[in-house]
Amino acid sequence: MTVDKEQPPILELTDIGKTFGNIRALSGVSLSVRQGEVTCILGDNGAGKSTLIKIISGLHSYDDGSYRVAGEQVKFASPREALDLGIATVYQDLALAPQQSVWRNFYLGSELTKGVWPLRMLDVETMRDTADEELQKMGIHVPDIDQPVGTLSGGQRQVVAIARAIHFGAKVLILDEPTAALGVKQSGVVLKYISAARKAGLGVIFITHNPHHAFLVGDHFVVLRQGELELSSPRKELTLDDLTHHMSGGADLDALKHELQRIEPPDVGAVHELAEAEQES
Amino acid sequence: MAATDSSPQTAEPAAPSVASGIDNRAARFTQRSLARRIITRPEIGSLLGAIAVMVLFLAVAAPIRNLDAAATVLYATSTIGIMAAAVSLLMIGGEFDLSAGVAVISSALAGGMFTWWFGVNVWVGVLFALAFALAIGFINGYLVTKTKLPSFLITLGAFLILQGLNLFVTRVVTGAVSSPSISNMDGFDSAKAVFASTINIGGVGIRVAILWWIGFTVIATWILLRTKIGNWIYAIGDDQDAARAVGVPVKWTKIGLFMTVGFMAWFMGMHNLFLFSSIQSGGGVGQELIYIAAAVVGGCALMGGYGTAIGTAIGALIFGLTNQGIVFAGWNPDLFKFFIGATLLVAVVLNMWVRVRAQRR
Numbered sequence: 001m002t003v004d005k006e007q008p009p010i011l012e013l014t015d016i017g018k019t020f021g022n023i024r025a026l027s028g029v030s031l032s033v034r035q036g037e038v039t040c041i042l043g044d045n046g047a048g049k050s051t052l053i054k055i056i057s058g059l060h061s062y063d064d065g066s067y068r069v070a071g072e073q074v075k076f077a078s079p080r081e082a083l084d085l086g087i088a089t090v091y092q093d094l095a096l097a098p099q100q101s102v103w104r105n106f107y108l109g110s111e112l113t114k115g116v117w118p119l120r121m122l123d124v125e126t127m128r129d130t131a132d133e134e135l136q137k138m139g140i141h142v143p144d145i146d147q148p149v150g151t152l153s154g155g156q157r158q159v160v161a162i163a164r165a166i167h168f169g170a171k172v173l174i175l176d177e178p179t180a181a182l183g184v185k186q187s188g189v190v191l192k193y194i195s196a197a198r199k200a201g202l203g204v205i206f207i208t209h210n211p212h213h214a215f216l217v218g219d220h221f222v223v224l225r226q227g228e229l230e231l232s233s234p235r236k237e238l239t240l241d242d243l244t245h246h247m248s249g250g251a252d253l254d255a256l257k258h259e260l261q262r263i264e265p266p267d268v269g270a271v272h273e274l275a276e277a278e279q280e281s
Numbered sequence: 282m283a284a285t286d287s288s289p290q291t292a293e294p295a296a297p298s299v300a301s302g303i304d305n306r307a308a309r310f311t312q313r314s315l316a317r318r319i320i321t322r323p324e325i326g327s328l329l330g331a332i333a334v335m336v337l338f339l340a341v342a343a344p345i346r347n348l349d350a351a352a353t354v355l356y357a358t359s360t361i362g363i364m365a366a367a368v369s370l371l372m373i374g375g376e377f378d379l380s381a382g383v384a385v386i387s388s389a390l391a392g393g394m395f396t397w398w399f400g401v402n403v404w405v406g407v408l409f410a411l412a413f414a415l416a417i418g419f420i421n422g423y424l425v426t427k428t429k430l431p432s433f434l435i436t437l438g439a440f441l442i443l444q445g446l447n448l449f450v451t452r453v454v455t456g457a458v459s460s461p462s463i464s465n466m467d468g469f470d471s472a473k474a475v476f477a478s479t480i481n482i483g484g485v486g487i488r489v490a491i492l493w494w495i496g497f498t499v500i501a502t503w504i505l506l507r508t509k510i511g512n513w514i515y516a517i518g519d520d521q522d523a524a525r526a527v528g529v530p531v532k533w534t535k536i537g538l539f540m541t542v543g544f545m546a547w548f549m550g551m552h553n554l555f556l557f558s559s560i561q562s563g564g565g566v567g568q569e570l571i572y573i574a575a576a577v578v579g580g581c582a583l584m585g586g587y588g589t590a591i592g593t594a595i596g597a598l599i600f601g602l603t604n605q606g607i608v609f610a611g612w613n614p615d616l617f618k619f620f621i622g623a624t625l626l627v628a629v630v631l632n633m634w635v636r637v638r639a640q641r642r
Contacts, residue, residue, distance in 0.1 A: 079526075080528070091526075093522075093523070095520075095522070095523040095526035096520070096523055097515065097516040097519035097520045097523050097524065098519060098520065098586075099519045099582075099587050100512075100515050100519055100586070104512055104516070105516075107512075108512060108513075108516050108523075108527050108529065109513075109524070109527035109528035110527070110528070111509045111512055113508075113509060120508070121503075121507040121508055122507050122508060122511075124507070
């Protein structure tokens, strides 16, 4: 995957800070997303991942720094404004109505109609065919476009939500932990789809706390820790081991290791030997 | 009667997708069989129930086996079904309206007493009652969406308030427990023709309410299955946060649904007003539960997101059949409520069983 570094980022955050009361949730976070690139945001629970995506998607405002979309400074008052600029977020709960059919969910809130009022009615044929076609195009095979969304697997549901966001003009796709609740196979489906979205020229922000998943699809990696940037690095300057290392505490872990090494090991050794002896017996 | 009702929705999901599906992705495409599709329709339980009840009463009650009796049954059905149609839309949208039964009487009293007090043409009273009924619906909807309290509580309040107002205002205005007769006032005959007349078709007297009921059911079905708003109603009842997240105007859709119930309460109120020309102020209590029961028997989910207007119409038909069947069979009419309760229990268990099977696919 070659990324043209000269291309201006579609979405750029510089030194973003956010405080809730006297709690500093984020400080000095910078991030840029380019079209055709997957930016992974990793971090432990409480690292500030969700605050960051809420700022990007317009649910929260920010206190410091700047947020630019296609070079224009923005401060969103609602998610609708972000959506209008093509920034779509697929949350973990997906915003799908489980008992309704796949095609009805696909077009929910953006239904196609034909005819004139008062006989203006849903263009069911077009919606059903288009939804089916769009899903096929992205390599998703839903057994039956009329089946309730609730009967799809978790991975398929994610993918339907993603396909919907793309179909309705998303330029930047924010995926909030799309693989968190899924098994290996289902995660694979979603990751393949993230890759397809990148090929389609979207900028993707992939939030996860699984470095293995991130490394399979990411072009750029950002690790957050306690509201600050632990790491921001392009793929070529990084190995999976580095990433895992940064994820699991990075510099702090090194310091801890160092500290542990300085402490004389006798009791640890004793415990260790004891454990080994026990295992042997 | 059942045949005209069931044709549009059974045709809808089956035909087009089977045709378009098989040619492009033959092997991958595991279509649900036609039989499975039919058995998982929300109406199927109530349809079988209606047939069972019909067969029962045809067997035990000889006098029911003629067209006049059928017209009587359909009329009894329509008096439940018109309100139940609106109530089912509201239920599919995930809300209740316990004030629906009393609101019918409130609308009728409002129209009757307004006309009588001001001595105006009854059509002025009819319009006043419409504004009044829509206002009740709006207030219910506004309070439910504004407070986010369960509609059960809000409309329970509205139910008691209206019940109290019906008695109180009627007593203050007329000094009696019923509204004065308006049968000799201007416009009464034309209004009666619209709301409460009987049309002679082939020697059988058909109450016009039956035609309205069929019309309202068709419109409700069309709205649910073929309009944007219908799509929103299902989605809101299913998961209103999801609906809001994709830009569905949840609040206004809900207010609209409560106002639809208000509209139907107005219609039934006018039916009662022009049928009897005078209205008992204490009526309507308990009817709201019959409407809800009809919708549930017809396959509407109590918590919303699922159901059809056709199913509800069939649910109302079961109650209409039971109501009149008991009379024709010479049984004690006190048993009507017993049968409604028993039907409701059987229907919910059956519907649940069907839905579990539908989910399993």
